[in-house]
Amino acid sequence: MFFGIEWDTSSQWAFAVSIFPILLHGLVVTLQATVVGFFIALILGLVLAALKSAPTRFIRWPAKLITEFIRDTPLLIQLFFLFYVLPEFGLTLPAFLTGALALGVQYSAYTSEVYRAGLEAVAKGQREAARALNLASSRTFTHIILPQAIPRIIPALGNYLVSIMKDVPVLSVVTVLEMLGVAKIIGDRTGGYLIPLSMVGGLYLVMTIIASFGVRYLDTHLPKRGLSLK
Amino acid sequence: MNDATKTRDPIIKFDKVVKRFGDHVVLDELDFEVQRGEKVTIIGPSGSGKSTVLRILMTLEEINDGVVYVGGQPLWHQWRGDRLIPASEQHLRQMRSQLGMVFQQFNLFPHMTVLRNLTEAPVQVLGVKKAEARQRGLELLEMVGLADQADKYPHQLSGGQQQRVGIARALAMRPKVMLFDEPTSALDPELVGEVLNVIRTLADEHDLTMLLVTHEMHFARQVSDRICFFDQGRIKEQGKPEDIFTAPKEERTKAFLKAVLDPDD
Numbered sequence: 001m002f003f004g005i006e007w008d009t010s011s012q013w014a015f016a017v018s019i020f021p022i023l024l025h026g027l028v029v030t031l032q033a034t035v036v037g038f039f040i041a042l043i044l045g046l047v048l049a050a051l052k053s054a055p056t057r058f059i060r061w062p063a064k065l066i067t068e069f070i071r072d073t074p075l076l077i078q079l080f081f082l083f084y085v086l087p088e089f090g091l092t093l094p095a096f097l098t099g100a101l102a103l104g105v106q107y108s109a110y111t112s113e114v115y116r117a118g119l120e121a122v123a124k125g126q127r128e129a130a131r132a133l134n135l136a137s138s139r140t141f142t143h144i145i146l147p148q149a150i151p152r153i154i155p156a157l158g159n160y161l162v163s164i165m166k167d168v169p170v171l172s173v174v175t176v177l178e179m180l181g182v183a184k185i186i187g188d189r190t191g192g193y194l195i196p197l198s199m200v201g202g203l204y205l206v207m208t209i210i211a212s213f214g215v216r217y218l219d220t221h222l223p224k225r226g227l228s229l230k
Numbered sequence: 231m232n233d234a235t236k237t238r239d240p241i242i243k244f245d246k247v248v249k250r251f252g253d254h255v256v257l258d259e260l261d262f263e264v265q266r267g268e269k270v271t272i273i274g275p276s277g278s279g280k281s282t283v284l285r286i287l288m289t290l291e292e293i294n295d296g297v298v299y300v301g302g303q304p305l306w307h308q309w310r311g312d313r314l315i316p317a318s319e320q321h322l323r324q325m326r327s328q329l330g331m332v333f334q335q336f337n338l339f340p341h342m343t344v345l346r347n348l349t350e351a352p353v354q355v356l357g358v359k360k361a362e363a364r365q366r367g368l369e370l371l372e373m374v375g376l377a378d379q380a381d382k383y384p385h386q387l388s389g390g391q392q393q394r395v396g397i398a399r400a401l402a403m404r405p406k407v408m409l410f411d412e413p414t415s416a417l418d419p420e421l422v423g424e425v426l427n428v429i430r431t432l433a434d435e436h437d438l439t440m441l442l443v444t445h446e447m448h449f450a451r452q453v454s455d456r457i458c459f460f461d462q463g464r465i466k467e468q469g470k471p472e473d474i475f476t477a478p479k480e481e482r483t484k485a486f487l488k489a490v491l492d493p494d495d
Contacts, residue, residue: 129337132288133351133403134326143350147341 002186009190016195019186023199026182033100033178034165040104041160045111052116070109075170078102083174099171099178103164110160118153119145151222158215162208179203239302241266241407241439242287247296249282249463256282258463259296264407269433269440271450271471274460275486280443283460284409287441288331289322300325301406327355330405334412336392338384344371344395345380348402356403363402370398374428390421394428401432408432410442422446429453447490451475459483 001007003025008018051063070078079102086093093101122145130140172181183200187193244262248255256279264270272280285291286298289305297314298305307314308321317325339347348367352358358366371377374394376387384392393413400408410429414422426449433440433453444450450457451471458468459480467480478484 123335123337125333125335125337126339128288128290129333129339131290132326132329132331132333133399134323134355135351136354139354144339 002182002189007186007190009192012195015190015192016199019196020199022186023179023182023196023203026177026179026200027203029096029176029182030165030168030178033096033103033168033171033176034161036097036100037103037107037164037168038161040101041107041111041164042157044104044108045115048108048112049115049119052112053119067109067112070106075102075106075167076173078106079170079174095171095175099168099174099176102171103167106167107160107164110163111157114153114156114160115149118149118156121152122148154222155215155219158211158218162211162215165207165211166204239266240264240299241268241301242441243299244283245297245299247286247298248294249279249286249291250294256463257286257293260464262458262465264439264441266406267436267439268455269442269453270456270458271442271444271454272458272460273444273447273450273486273490274458274466278460279463280460281411284331284411284441284443287407288329288409289326300328327403328406329409330400330403330407331409331411332393332396332400332413334415336384336389336396336416338392338395338399340384343381343383344376344387347384347395348399351399352402367398367402370401371395373401373431374398375424388421389417390424393417393425397425397428397432406437407439407441410440410444412443412445414444414446445490447475447487459486461486 002022005022006018007022008014048063048067051059052067054060054063079099082093082098082102083095086098126144126148127140130144135144168178169180171178172184175181177185179200180197183196184193186196240263242262242264244257244260246259246261247257248259249257256277260279260283262283272283274280282291286293287300287305293306297307303325304314304317305322305325306317308317309315338344339350342350345364345367348370349358349360349363352363352366353360368377368380371380374397376391376394376398379387379391379395384395387395393416397413413429414425417425426446429440429442430449430453432438440453442450442454454471456468457471457474459466459474459478459482461482467474467478467483474483475487478487
C-alpha cells in the first residue's frame, strides 16, 4: 500500500493497473517540481543575466564566476549542499522546496545565457536608432529590444523546461516522492521493479513528447513579424 | 567659404576633433563647420572617417579629443564655470534632440508598423499626443509617398520604401540637422532614385541643415551647397560642387573623383 492505494499482484496487468494511480501521485510531484524549479530558473536567470551585463566589472565578473561554478558542478552536489549543509547553518528547508531550488539554481545558469544571447542577437542598429530618436534606455529595452528578443528566447527556454523535467528524479535522493522515487518504493515493497520502472519511462516519454510539441508550437506561432531568426 | 557664411555662427563645428579606434586614427584633429541651412556632402574613400563624423554628431560614437559644437553648445562636453567636463546623459539627450539620422541599414523597428515607427519617439520623447503624432506621421508618409503603407510592417516594404520610412521617422522628431549616412548604399540600384528624390525635396527646405555621406556623386553635385573631400581623417579639399567636380586642386581629390566617376578607365 502506498498513498492509501493497494496494489494487486494477482497478475502483471492487474499490478500495472493498480499502481498507475500511485505513480500519478508521483507524477504530480514531478510536475510541481518542474514548474517551481523552472520558475526559479526564469527569475534567477534574469537576475544573473542582468548582473552579467552590468556596467562595472566588479559586478560582471562575480556573476560570470557564479554562472560557471553552477554550470560546471553536478546537480547532485548542489542538491546535497542545500539539503545537508544548509541545515548545519540553521537553515532547514522542506525536501520539495530544496529540490526545486536546486533545479532552479542549476538551470538559472543556462537560462541566463539564453536571455543574454537573445538580447545580444537583436541588431546593434536597433539600439542606435533608438538612441538617435532619443528614446529613454528603459523604453528602448522594454519596447524595442525585448519584443525582438522574446521570440528567440521563448523556444530555448522551453527546451530547458523539458530538461528540468528529466532531472527531477535526482530529487528522489533527498526523499522527494516524485515519480521515479515512488516507482522505486513500489519495487522495494513488492519485489517487482520491471513494471513500475517501465511505466515511469513510458510516462516520461509521453510528457516529453507533449512538451516538445508545445515548444515547437510556440516556436512557429510566436509573433515574429519580419524578425530575422537564426 | 564665402564671407557671408563666415560671419554667422555655424550650427555644427568640429574643433580639432580626434577619434581613434585602437591605434587607428579615424579623425585627425579635424576642423569642420556647417552653417545653418547649409547642405553639405562628405565624400571620400572608405575608412576616411566620413561616417564617423555623422556618428559622433548623433552621439553614437565618443570623441577622444577636441570639442564638437552643435548650435554653439558643446556636444560631448558641458561647461562647468569656464571648464569643459564630459557631458551628462541629460545633456546628451538635450543635444541629440536637434539631430536626426538616416542609417545605411534603415534600422526600422521590425516589430512595429510603419506608422508606429514614426509615432513611437514623438509620443514617448516629445510628449506629443497620440492622435497628433499619428496625424503628423501620416503627413510625413504622404511626403515620402507612402501614405498607403502606414499599417504595414517594415519587412513588407522594399528597401527603397523602408529607407523613405527611415527618413520620415527621423523628420518626425523635428530635427534642425539631418544626418544621412550612406542612405542608398544598401539599396538595389533601381531603388536608389526614389530615396534620392525624397532627400532632394528636403534639400529645398531652407531651414533644414543637411549633412550627407554618399557615393552618389551626381546627386551630391545637384543638392549640395558644399562638398567636403575627406581623406585620412581630415578634409583634404572643400568647396562648391562645381569647383570640386570640375576643377579639383588636390591630386588626391582628382584621383578619387576619377576613380568613382569613370570607374571603367
